[in-house]
Amino acid sequence: MPSDAELYLAWTQGDAGAGEALFERHYEGVARFFRNKAGDDWPELCQRTFLTCVEAAPKFRQAGSFRSFLFGIAYRTLYRFYRERAYQRDRLDFELRSVEDLDPKASSIVAAREEERLLLTALRRIPLEYQVILELHYWEEMSAKACAEVLEIPVGTAKTRLRRARQLLERQLAASAESEQVLTRTMSGLDTWARNLRAQLERA
Template sequence: MDSDLQLFADWAQGDQRAGERLFERHYEGVARFFRNKAGDHWPELCQRTFLTCVEVRDKFRAEGSFRSFLFGIAYRQLYRFFRERARDPESVDFQLRSVQDFDPSLSSVVAANQEERLLLAALRRIPLEYQVILELHYWEDMTAKACAEVLDVPLGTAKTRLRRGRQLLEAELAKDAPSEEVLTRTLSDLEGWARRLREQLDH
């Protein structure tokens, strides 16, 4: 199977089929990225992301992965989406504002069980900057280094955001958990619950 870099190189040389294969390979991941944050707007944001990728493909220098490059575009499209919805776009602080703050209905994901519902609700209530990095890490299996590439921040900053994001998530989970047992079960298997949510997002 051709690597992303090979497909990208072929696409840059005019091979449209290589570009189609590249987008097919990454479409589900980009859709997951938007579905828990932008609700029914996710198809539009996917389209924006891939169109922008076509427009700026000459800026990709293969210093990181194509996947990080693509998710970086998705990340900027997401922030643009929320700024467009804000009364004062310039004053929006994504380290303070959450999806819940913008619109509580912005999700097209329905969780199957109690732990997953708790996790989804908690993710939507933490500031978007931390929700993004946690979902990249747990849903897309990205390392701190890959997250740093997507967010265009130093590796140390990405690691700090991951730690802080987990702390904020745990605090939000504690608010809604109906019992200590459910809270402990959810916190002890965050990766497992995240993986099962990812499977639901794919369907």
């Protein structure tokens, strides 16, 4: 089976079949990335991401991970999307502004369990920079190193951001939980609830 890098090279050289194969491999992950952050616009942003992927071919390093490269494009596409819609772009600080600040309806996910709904709400209420790295880590099972590649930051910075993101998430969960029992179940089973949400997205 050809690697992602081999398929990508063939795609950029005009092999449409190679592009379709890459699309099938990675579409679900890219869709997950957008569905809790861009509402009904997620299909368009997925399309933009894959189109940009071809245009960005000269920037791809063979030694790197194509998946990280692709998610890096998705990450920048998301930020560009919100900047295009912003009235004062220069004041749009993604380390301070959450998806709920930017667009209260920016999710197309409906969770079944109370703990999952709590987690989704909390994710959308923390600053977008931190939501992104948490979802990459928990939904895409990316290590700090892989997250660093996506976000184009040092590994140490990615580790620090992950720690801070968990702290912010816990604080938001505590503020949103209807009972101490629900909060405890959600925090103690964070990996499980994240996997359950990923599974729901894959079935959607």
